[in-house]
Structures are given as C-alpha cells and as structure tokens.
Amino acid sequence: MRHVVEDRNSIDDSESAALQGLSAAGDVVYDWNLLDDTIRWIGPVEGLFDLADAGEIASGDTYHGRINPEDLPQRLTVLANHFACERPYDCEYRVRGQNGHFRWVHDRGQAHFSPAGRAIRLTGVLREMTSRKVDEQILSYAANFDELTGHYNRTRLREALEHAIAYAMRYGAPGAYLAVGIDQVALMTDSFDRRTTDDIIIEIGHRLDRCLRVSDVIGRAGSDQFGVVLTQCEPDEISRVTEKILAVVREFTVPTATGAIPVTVSIGAVSFPASAPTAHEAMGRAESALRDATRAGHDCAVVYQPSEGQQRDHHVFMDIARDVQAALKEGRLVLAYQPVVHAGTSDVAYYECLVRMLTEDGSVVPAAAFIPVVEKMGLIRAVDQQVLELGIAELDAVPDLVLAINISGATATDRIWMRSVVVRLRDRPDLASRLIIEITETVALHDIDETARIVAVLRDLGCRVALDDFGAGYTSFRHLKALDVDIIKIDGSFVQDVANSSDNQLFIGTILRLARSFNLMTVAECVETEADARALEAQGILYLQGYHFGRPALTHGRSASLSLTGRHAAAS
Numbered sequence: 001m002r003h004v005v006e007d008r009n010s011i012d013d014s015e016s017a018a019l020q021g022l023s024a025a026g027d028v029v030y031d032w033n034l035l036d037d038t039i040r041w042i043g044p045v046e047g048l049f050d051l052a053d054a055g056e057i058a059s060g061d062t063y064h065g066r067i068n069p070e071d072l073p074q075r076l077t078v079l080a081n082h083f084a085c086e087r088p089y090d091c092e093y094r095v096r097g098q099n100g101h102f103r104w105v106h107d108r109g110q111a112h113f114s115p116a117g118r119a120i121r122l123t124g125v126l127r128e129m130t131s132r133k134v135d136e137q138i139l140s141y142a143a144n145f146d147e148l149t150g151h152y153n154r155t156r157l158r159e160a161l162e163h164a165i166a167y168a169m170r171y172g173a174p175g176a177y178l179a180v181g182i183d184q185v186a187l188m189t190d191s192f193d194r195r196t197t198d199d200i201i202i203e204i205g206h207r208l209d210r211c212l213r214v215s216d217v218i219g220r221a222g223s224d225q226f227g228v229v230l231t232q233c234e235p236d237e238i239s240r241v242t243e244k245i246l247a248v249v250r251e252f253t254v255p256t257a258t259g260a261i262p263v264t265v266s267i268g269a270v271s272f273p274a275s276a277p278t279a280h281e282a283m284g285r286a287e288s289a290l291r292d293a294t295r296a297g298h299d300c301a302v303v304y305q306p307s308e309g310q311q312r313d314h315h316v317f318m319d320i321a322r323d324v325q326a327a328l329k330e331g332r333l334v335l336a337y338q339p340v341v342h343a344g345t346s347d348v349a350y351y352e353c354l355v356r357m358l359t360e361d362g363s364v365v366p367a368a369a370f371i372p373v374v375e376k377m378g379l380i381r382a383v384d385q386q387v388l389e390l391g392i393a394e395l396d397a398v399p400d401l402v403l404a405i406n407i408s409g410a411t412a413t414d415r416i417w418m419r420s421v422v423v424r425l426r427d428r429p430d431l432a433s434r435l436i437i438e439i440t441e442t443v444a445l446h447d448i449d450e451t452a453r454i455v456a457v458l459r460d461l462g463c464r465v466a467l468d469d470f471g472a473g474y475t476s477f478r479h480l481k482a483l484d485v486d487i488i489k490i491d492g493s494f495v496q497d498v499a500n501s502s503d504n505q506l507f508i509g510t511i512l513r514l515a516r517s518f519n520l521m522t523v524a525e526c527v528e529t530e531a532d533a534r535a536l537e538a539q540g541i542l543y544l545q546g547y548h549f550g551r552p553a554l555t556h557g558r559s560a561s562l563s564l565t566g567r568h569a570a571a572s
C-alpha cells in the first residue's frame with residue numbers, strides 16, 4: 001500500500017521515535033525530503049561514514065557521491081522500481097567512508113507519496129554488513145579454490161570438466177582429463193613434516209602451471225592428486241602431454257623446508273567424450289588408470305582403455321542393480337540408525353536413517369556400496385520410497401522418536417514421491433513434526449527454484465528440512481535465504497581433524513555466523529574423535545554426529561529430545 005502523507009514533508013518526532021525503535025542498535029535511519037533534496041539522519045551516521053559532521057551528506061546528491069559508482073545504478077533502479085510498483089525497496093551497496101575505504105550496507109525503506117501520487121519523501125534504514133560480505137567472500141573462495149595451492153578445488157574442477165565435455169560433444173573437438181598423482185605421498189607424510197609435503201604439493205602445482213597451455217584447467221582433485229582438463233586434445237596427443245608432465249616433474253628436485261627432495265608423479269588419462277561421456281565417468285576412469293600407473297611402478301602414465309573397463313563397470317553395475325531389485329522385493333532393504341547428539345551432554349537428539357541392504361547370507365551392505373550405482377541405474381526412486389515408508393512406520397510405532405531420512409536428487413524433484421509424502425503426512429502432523437528430510441547441497445543447488453518449492457511443501461506439512469554435505473557446494477547467503485531450510489549439516493570433510501586444522505576452524509566459524517544470521521540449526525557430521533568434538537563444541541556447533549558418538553546400527557534407543565516447538569527453538 002502507498003504511504004500517502006498530507007502536507008508534511010518530513011517525519012515528526014513520534015514517527016522518528018518509531019523508526020528508531022524499528023532499527024536495531026547501530027543502524028542509521030534517514031529521512032530524505034525529495035522536494036528540497038535534504039536528508040535528515042538519525043543514529044550513528046558519523047561512525048558509518050567516518051564523518052565529523054553528518055551535514056556533509058545532508059542532500060541526496062552528496063549521499064550518492066558516497067555510493068560506490070559500480071553499485072549506484074543498481075540502487076537507482078531499485079528506487080525507480082519502488083516508485084513505480086509500491087513494494088518497499090531493499091538493496092545492498094558499498095559506501096565510501098572519509099578514509100576512502102568502502103563498507104557494505106543494507107538499505108531498506110519506503111517512499112511516501114503526495115495525494116497526487118508523487119513521491120515526496122523517502123524514509124529508510126541503513127545497516128552495515130561488511131562482516132557478512134567478508135564471510136560470503138571467504139565462503140565462496142573455500143567453495144571454489146583449494147586453500148593450499150590456490151587452484152580450483154575438486155567441485156570446481158568437475159564443473160570445468162563438464163563444460164569441456166559439453167563443448168567437445170557439441171563441436172566434435174575431443175579433449176582429455178588427466179589425474180596426476182604425486183608418487184609415494186604416504187611415505188613422505190611419514191618421513192617429513194606437514195610443511196614439507198605442502199611445499200611439494202605447491203611446487204608440483206606450479207610445474208603443471210608452467211608446462212600446460214593457459215586454456216587447460218588445473219585443479220586439486222585430492223590430497224595428493226591434481227586433475228587437468230586438456231581442451232582440444234586428440235586421443236593420440238595425450239601421451240605427448242603426459243610425457244612432458246612426467247619430465248618436467250622429474251627434471252629437478254623440489255626445494256622444501258627439509259631440503260631438496262626428488263619427486264615423481266604418475267598419471268591416469270582418459271579421452272572424452274569417446275571414453276567418458278560425463279565428468280563423473282571421466283574422473284573415475286582417469287583415477288582408475290592412475291591406480292594402474294602407480295601399480296606399474298610410478299613415474300609413468302596409463303591411458304584408460306574403454307572397452308575392458310566399461311564392460312567391467314557395466315557388469316558390476318548390472319549385478320548391483322539386480323541385487324538391489326531383489327532386496328526391494330524381498331524386504332531386505334532396512335534402516336540403520338545413527339544418533340545425532342547434543343554437543344555438551346551427548347544426549348541423543350534424533351537419529352539419521354541410513355539405508356542398508358541385507359544380503360541373502362545376512363551380511364549388511366552400507367549405502368555407499370550401492371546408492372551411487374542405484375542412482376545411475378534409475379532405481380533410486382524406488383529405494384527412497386521404501387526408506388520413506390520404513391521411516392514413517394517407525395515414527396508411528398515409537399512415539400518420541402525423531403528421524404531424518406536422505407533423498408537423492410532424482411527423488412527431490414519427483415512428483416510421485418512428493419505426492420506420497422503429502423498423502424501419508426497431511427493428516428499426521430504428529431509424524432511430520434518428527435521427520436527431517438536431508439537433501440544434499442549439490443542437489444539443492446542444481447535447480448534452486450524447484451528445490452525451494454519442494455522445501456516449502458515439506459515445511460508446510462510440518463517436516464523439517466536439512467541441507468546435507470553443506471560446504472561441499474557453492475551455497476551463498478542468497479541461496480540459503482531462497483531455500484529456507486531448518487538445518488545445515490556441515491560436510492564431514494570440514495569436520496574431520498578440525499581440532500588440528502585452522503582452515504577447517506575458520507570455515508566452520510564462518511558457517512556458524514551464517515547459520516546464526518538465518519537462525520539455522522547446525523549439525524557437524526563425521527565427528528570421529530573426542531578432540532574434534534570438543535573443538536566443535538567450543539566453536540558453538542550445537543549438534544554432533546559421527547563414529548565418536550555412535551555408528552549406524554540396525555536398532556536405536558527410543559528417546560530423542562530435539563526440540564519440536566517451532567523451527568528456531570534449537571538454533572539460538
């Protein structure tokens with residue numbers, strides 16, 4: 001609705017008190033008279049702009065002079081839209097302080113219109129958000145680049161590989177993917193300190209940079225492995241490149257803190273798209289070729305030969321798919337329960353359900369051994385459907401139990417699955433409120449709008465939604481806001497060894513601040529040691545999960561105490 005004011009051009013004292021009440025401590029309120037272009041400021045404006053006197057920005061013109069020229073057009077557009085369409089405006093931009101440094105501010109407000117419909121005043125609140133922006137930058141750096149070498153991380157590398165494969169298919173210009181493993185790293189780790197192995201890894205990265213074309217993409221694919229995407233590389237050119245890399249690495253010893261060390265690498269290569277139509281397959285096949293190269297005695301390269309390997313994979317996949325299909329039919333898919341505990345007390349808050357396949361001879365197969373194959377072979381919806389039914393039955397049978405179930409990407413956007421959730425839960429808020437659905441971050445980001453819709457339906461039913469493997473993808477503040485989930489589960493790779501890793505501590509600290517600003521509950525997974533548990537607790541994570549507190553088991557305790565009274569009760 002439009003705010004129409006009669007014949008006043010500025011806010012009076014009661015309005016100003018109300019505005020001050022609206023803004024939190026530290027916020028700055030402004031009242032901009034558009035008729036005579038004067039701005040009245042309330043709150044610590046001098047601090048925000050490093051000014052001696054707010055009089056220096058007492059007009060719209062002088063204020064705009066303080067806005068970063070890159071951001072000004074965006075604010076003007078937002079304002080113009082606001083004048084036209086009446087919704088309150090909301091934008092973020094940088095303002096320059098007296099010392100020349102820019103600060104990020106969040107600006108939201110509302111215009112006031114004359115009875116004739118003319119905008120005559122603008123009142124709003126500025127909030128400084130520099131630390132949030134810095135956090136966002138740290139987060140996006142960690143999501144894209146490897147901290148040690150500055151190269152792309154595995155996620156980003158895979159994305160570059162996907163693009164290269166798509167390009168190769170479209171233009172018929174083949175490329176290659178190389179998995180470059182540093183030889184004998186396990187031995188080095190035993191003999192040298194961490195700095196020395198780090199020095200070696202960094203130097204190998206530099207040598208790759210130097211001997212490859214600028215158009216080739218290099219990333220850190222694992223602790224002792226680089227990945228290289230070679231664009232426009234015919235299959236018969238691969239060995240020329242691998243020979244060059246082997247020679248450049250072998251040629252000189254690597255200078256390290258411990259002294260000069262001779263280093264070699266082994267390489268597994270695959271040509272795409274012919275031998276690997278997807279990034280996932282290209283990486284898997286190059287890495288399997290790398291293992292062959294290592295077995296062959298190091299300092300050599302093996303190019304993946306499609307025929308045998310593909311057939312082998314295909315057979316293995318078919319066998320697994322057949323086993324899972326039989327298990328589905330015969331009721332041999334069951335749930336294992338892993339506790340998620342309150343940090344500090346270690347009391348169980350809830351259990352995560354992890355699917356298990358019981359073989360005919362009674363042994364238990366973990367999810368990791370068949371879920372990836374099942375996802376490829378198109379069976380995952382049936383598995384997730386079964387897990388949903390088992391989970392709901394268990395919730396129905398055990399009144400205090402709170403459970404989390406996992407769903408795959410294909411399921412997350414599957415209307416049949418969604419409908420069955422709705423049918424089962426719409427009249428059972430008592431069950432819905434005890435069910436958490438875990439969606440992995442990478443899946444959620446794949447189609448953010450669709451995922452946001454699904455999250456909204458699940459939350460309307462009364463379920464809670466967790467973003468699993470958080471940190472492994474590219475989530476930003478914007479995504480988190482759009483997704484509106486309840487819980488983030490910090491990916492195990494940031495949790496393991498957190499007690500000794502300042503990188504992981506920094507990352508988790510950043511995630512925690514982010515989570516607090518959205519009132520989200522945080523869970524750290526893969527907590528394996530007492531030291532890591534203490535470190536996470538000290539950082540302020542509220543819930544912990546991992547082998548240290550309990551492995552997944554086919555039975556569970558009965559009681560759980562995850563606060564059920566509303567979304568934010570557990571966050572604070």
Ligand code: C2E
Nearest residue numbers: 354355366367368371387406407408526527528546547552
């Ligand atoms: P996830 O959801 O991230 O589950 C955690 C995995 O880590 C589980 O493996 C669990 O056994 C293991 N884990 C738990 N604590 C620790 C720890 O302290 N250290 C280490 N190193 N590992 C720990 P699992 O059960 O083999 O599951 C693997 C993945 O399979 C899961 O990852 C999840 O993405 C998927 N999955 C499991 N159950 C289902 C399901 O019902 N449906 C779907 N779609 N996916 C499932």
Ligand code: CA
Nearest residue numbers: 352406438468
């Ligand atoms: Ca999970």
Ligand code: CA
Nearest residue numbers: 468469489525
């Ligand atoms: Ca996880």
